[in-house]
Amino acid sequence: MTPFEYERASDASDAVARVASHPNAAFLGGGTNLVDHMRLGVARPDLLVDVSRLPFADITSLPGGGFRIGAAVRNSDLAAHRGLRERYPMLSQALLAGASGQLRNLATTGGNLLQRTRCAYFQDVTTPCNKRNPGAGCAALEGHNRDHAILGASEHCVAVHPSDMAVALAALGAEVIVLGARGERRIAVTDFHRLPGSAPERDTVLERGDLITAVELPQLPMAANSAYYKVRDRASYAFALVSVAAALDVRNGRVADVRIALGGVAHKPWRALRAEAALRGAAATDECYSKAVDVELAEARPLRHNAFKVALARNLMRMMLRRLTSGVAS
């Protein structure tokens, strides 16, 4: 690990100013991903600005019926919030599907959104990686790419975003509240993470010094009938091969509204907007579900070792829609 200065921010503006004015600084939240990257040599900040003690650890109700989740709320506390677990079960399930009890006690809401890909080549500094070292090439393209993207990838990067929580937030239409050098702004979770294109070194649309202060969940009654399902190589404590977050509102045998997002398939949480559009107003039947899901996956471009993900995503979305049609998926 390279040496670094450590400072504790006195408030959010102070934190933003400290990082914005320094060419190689990073915010420190729970540290579960950043400290590991510093040890691996993937990240080499020379200043850490600790934001973990800033007063952003509360979950509050919004006047319109939604919730505001402070950026420093720990993953375990967010998952255990009773009101959220009743009204947005997919969010709690997604959080509990990620990492372990120990890590969820450390990891923060803001940090979860900003965690970086677990692509083995990204984390191994002896291999070429355009995300870690722009222009170096991509070892995963012709390498072991079983865990990699099937949607929205580029010739420069085929990494996937690792978060479970962000998949649920994308499906729910949540917004990220960001404080930057020029004030506060709101970014939809679906616009927050980027596709790799020719700049895979940029995971998100954030600029240097931008600090996540909260995430807001909109009022969404249909989310009471939602669930998160994750397929992984072992029963617990593993990243997703493919995951799906979905909410469904069926009335009189037709799909009144639907939300679907996929994890483990792209450089960002993949909101299945094409499938959703095909489903709205359609008959709530397996035949219609299959057609809609196929519309979404028509753009899939599997790599040498991950064609199974296309079939897995297809089956998972259909299964989830069937389960939600007959009530809460549990």
Place this chain on the structure above:
Amino acid sequence: MEASITLRVDGEKRSLRVDTRTTLLDALRERLGVTSVKKGCDHGQCGACTVLVDGRRVTTCLSLAVALDGARVTTSRGLAQGGRLHPVQQAFLDHDALQCGYCTPGQVCSAVGMLEEARAGHPSFVTEGVTPPAQLSDEEIRERMSGNLCRCGAYVNIVAAVRAAMRQESAP
């Protein structure tokens, strides 16, 4: 680059200067001589370094000591009170829940923290409904302990030990 910090480790106040790069794990073992916390993978993947920080179970290999100034740290050693083992420690012995024993301090701290989480109503991925039942099923125990690996494969007896400790603690 160094900083002065104070930790309360197993009930004892300890002040020290640390390089900012020092993890809580290395501060405990290398600087304070607290070897009841074990270094396994050093990447947050095995759980051997689990302790309780301010009452919550965490891995210590991914926590920077400098960021934890003022924290209350309880290792497996500190769970024993007045020469008596903690009920979870005793249950691990009674159920032969170890072979080599290297992961055991982390397993014990994790189980203590996990049972407290369950008492506080925290759900797990396998919990149906909003809160867990008062008595965790074996499936619940396995899921909640999945952050602690045991390369000897003593899992069957670890589940038995945690189940026994849970029942003992909830007995009237």
